[in-house]
Amino acid sequence: MLSPLTKANLYLKSFGFFKVPLIWICRPKILKLDRNSVEIKIPLKRKTKNHLNSMYFGVLAxxxxxxxxxxAMSKAQERGEKVSLAFKxxxxxxxxxxxxxxxxxxDDGPLIDKMLDETxxxxERVNQAVKITAICPSLHGNEPMAEFMLTLSLKKMGG
Incomplete structure (x- = not known):
């Protein structure tokens, strides 16, 4: 039996390969996924580096x-619903x-739950900003390397 984390990683890999190849090229791996938070790792490799040997800002995005x-996708699937997801x-x-x-x-799981409840x-389409913090634990612990606010836009699909 596959663990929920293994299933999530298989889904992410297939989604990247078939739907968004740039995600697949970056090789993200889900390290943690629970009701409140998610942690994704992208390795620093030749394809993800810039000319300064740090992670290219496009890969950070x-x-x-x-x-x-x-x-958001995972939470919608848990509920047996489909959601149209975009960033505005x-x-x-x-x-x-x-x-x-x-x-x-x-760490915006509770906010995403409220957004899903509403849509x-x-x-109706629901828009809210979610915060993502990028860190390099091997070099700098939990010190932020970058911080993003993405306006997540969710809408229930189908009838």
């Missing part, structure tokens, strides 16, 4: 996208060069 979006806005603060594997942490109840 991919990590923030996966951390902010995966929890992004703000990013780049604080320090991430020169090792980067972990993307989103499943009303059928």
């Amino acid at each position: 991919v990590g923030a996208d996966v951390a902010g979006g995966f929890m 806005a992004v703000e990013g603060q780049f604080l320090k060069r991430p020169e090792a594997d980067v972990h993307f942490v989103c 499943f109840e009303t059928g």
Whole structure:
């Protein structure tokens, strides 16, 4: 029997491969997924580095996208519902060069639950900003390398 985390990683890999190849190229791995938070790791490798040997900012955006979006998709699936998910806005603060594997942490599970409750109840699109923090635990512990605010947009699909 596969653990929930293993199943989540298999789903993420297949989603990346078939739907968003750039996600697949970045090789994100879900390290933690519970009701309140998600933690995704993207390895610093040749394909994810910039010319300064730190993580390319486009890859940082991919990590923030996966951390902010995966929890919403997972929570909708748990409820047996389908949701249309998009990001309507992004703000990013780049604080320090991430020169090792980067972990993307989103602790907005309760907010995402409220958003899902609202769209499943009303059928209307719901927009809220979720926070994702990028850290390099192997070099700097929990010190933020970058912080993102992504406006997550959810809408119940189907009838």
